[in-house]
Amino acid sequence: MSARFYADLPLMSGSAISLPEQAARHVQVLRLQPGDRITLFNGQGNGEPGSEGEFEATVTRMGRSDVDVTLGAYTATRREAGRAIHLVMGMPANERMDWLIEKATELGVASIQPLMSERSVLRVKGDRADKKLAHWRGVASAACEQCGRNRLPLIHQVASLTDWLKNGLAETPADAGTRLLLSLQNGTRPLEQAIASHGALTFLSGPEGGLNPQEEAAAMACGFAPVSLGPRVLRAETAPLLVLSRLAQ
Numbered sequence: 001m002s003a004r005f006y007a008d009l010p011l012m013s014g015s016a017i018s019l020p021e022q023a024a025r026h027v028q029v030l031r032l033q034p035g036d037r038i039t040l041f042n043g044q045g046n047g048e049p050g051s052e053g054e055f056e057a058t059v060t061r062m063g064r065s066d067v068d069v070t071l072g073a074y075t076a077t078r079r080e081a082g083r084a085i086h087l088v089m090g091m092p093a094n095e096r097m098d099w100l101i102e103k104a105t106e107l108g109v110a111s112i113q114p115l116m117s118e119r120s121v122l123r124v125k126g127d128r129a130d131k132k133l134a135h136w137r138g139v140a141s142a143a144c145e146q147c148g149r150n151r152l153p154l155i156h157q158v159a160s161l162t163d164w165l166k167n168g169l170a171e172t173p174a175d176a177g178t179r180l181l182l183s184l185q186n187g188t189r190p191l192e193q194a195i196a197s198h199g200a201l202t203f204l205s206g207p208e209g210g211l212n213p214q215e216e217a218a219a220m221a222c223g224f225a226p227v228s229l230g231p232r233v234l235r236a237e238t239a240p241l242l243v244l245s246r247l248a249q
């Protein structure tokens, strides 16, 4: 697989483009030269609805900070998980959140909804929330460059758990499927039983301090069925990956 770069702009075979700044910088760091072959993807395939794939491209000019390429053949290459998995979670602390987004992207997560709950350590709003969201989307696109996914996971703006259950849940895709709550307090049913079906799945996981009893009750009242991940207490960034790793293929 030739070096892959995410290019957030329309891509079309036969066209000549200048790479976006992030991708150009990455090409410069790799000291690529004119004639070198790379792979580009933009998350929208060739622009047809629902398409996802990647383009061959050839470097034509290496400027001081800009890079020009011509695009070659498009292939509708799909490297997604076999079912849509939506992660809704009380955010772990800063650097762990980046790590979780990177690993969840590699494992095929379809969307990530970061939440703040009563015991959340990481709390962001306004400009800081916008900056965090842009940073997380960059972490996800870099993970797609590395793992070969041509569809970026959707990362939503941070919300409070209460608001999200009241408003956000209604906006989740109709096919967001089975709802599971990863719960140390109320989870008695083993995860394996709950994921036996093959449809989409939305699961809610708590922050380091866990969800409080009222938050768990509110989630269950919205149809999130509590499940157990076993006898050990997993970290806020480990628990979601256990679920994703059971489903990734």
Ligand code: SAM
Binding pocket: 181, 182, 183, 184, 185, 187, 204, 205, 206, 207, 208, 209, 210, 211, 227, 228, 229, 230, 231, 232, 233, 234, 235, 236, 239
């Ligand atoms: N002291 C917290 C508590 O008792 O909830 C620990 C929270 S744990 C570090 C972070 C989150 O991971 C939990 O809120 C839960 O969603 C999930 N989790 C961790 N271990 C789990 C397990 N064995 N079964 C179900 N969920 C688990």
